[in-house]
Amino acid sequence: MIKTDVVIIGAGPTGLFCAHQLGIIGLKCEIVDNLDKIGGQCIELYPDKPIYDIPAVPKCTGEELTNNLIKQIKPFNFNFHLSDRVQELKNENNKWLVKTLNGKEFETPNIVIAGGVGSFEPRKFPTKSTEKYHGKSVLYSIKDKTIFKDKSVVIFGGGDSALDWAIELSNSSKVTLVHRRDEFRGAPASVQKIKELSDNKTINLITKYSIKDVKGNGSLESVEIKSESGESKVIKADYVLGFFGLIMQLGPIAEWGLNLDKKTIPVNTENFETNKKGIFAIGDICTYPGKLKLILSGFHEGALAARGCFKYARPDEKYRFEFTTASSTIKDRLGVKE
């Protein structure tokens, strides 16, 4: 059990800057994110796209913004818990007990939800029949590639993950790659390699088809695919892999008894607290009259939520407002030597 002042859900720009503000006022926090890297949408959706509306930064990419925020909170040495997701919240004696998917536990008076539009999850096959094979023979990510040795593997998708795994697994498995159109969005070199492997019959490449059904008797046996004009084919399959990118889903947040307005959480604008005491929501996931889904709004919301957290983390102390330019306490926290 890790005891802390605040658990931040989401390591996007809003969560990161909130962590900075917590560090400045002397609070500790732990940051949990479902992705395997820090940065949220900035790093997952648009690492290379320039952003033009960060105050005093005329132009920066999602990756640059993330790297600068990481640098800004470095003095505080906060822990990140990546590739993990907050699953359960329980309130006991005014403390929140937080459990993650990987079994980590936190005790904290404050939770800040900076979860964007939810956590990134792999997009799944539209076919219902695939569900009973999920995690066994229908997979959306690969942890142990040795399970595919000498097996028939059918891969769906046209991006880098699909192409890279088709190339990799073709060494030791019978690979079929199925994609809905002739063009691939993967790297040109990978597309070229796939065409070579297809020409020399190392892999079976089928385009303009998509999944229709999976069949098996206990274990998966085959996958049926269809073209838009209605033709179908059945391919032997021990494993079916789908690589359709990631989608944002609210996930367990919807089950914590918070008021929800569509996929957003209403908050007050004084400290961004939700209807639950000690649970705050900031950034894209919160809503209030006049809400703008801008990174700069998320920064402001994080600064105020941090002060809101202070009240519960230090109930016997009075919060004192200080400037970073003037306060020697803050400079100590930042490790600044003058």
Place this chain on the structure above:
Amino acid sequence: MAKIKYIEFNGTEHEADVANGLSVMEGAIQNDIPGIDADCGGGMSCATCHVYINDDEWFRKLPEKEMGEDDMLDQAFEPKSNSRLSCQLIVSDDLDGLTVHMPEKQV
């Protein structure tokens, strides 16, 4: 201004007058028409504003897909050759009378 018809997967029809310059996606969101999620808010990075243009003539008449739209559509729910992302369809008088069909779901 264009009158756009949005048809949900279950057949429910909605009509909206959408101002020029807005996207077909924004027309749905502003009029609370269900079936288009638009998680990323129009950044062409989520494929949750996916629609079908069932009328061939209309499909050909629409502005061509920009680079990246088909890549995103690869990730949509049941994409077809008449699929578009409604955030990329900018309304003008020329789109008056357009009908878009929503997929069964967006994710």
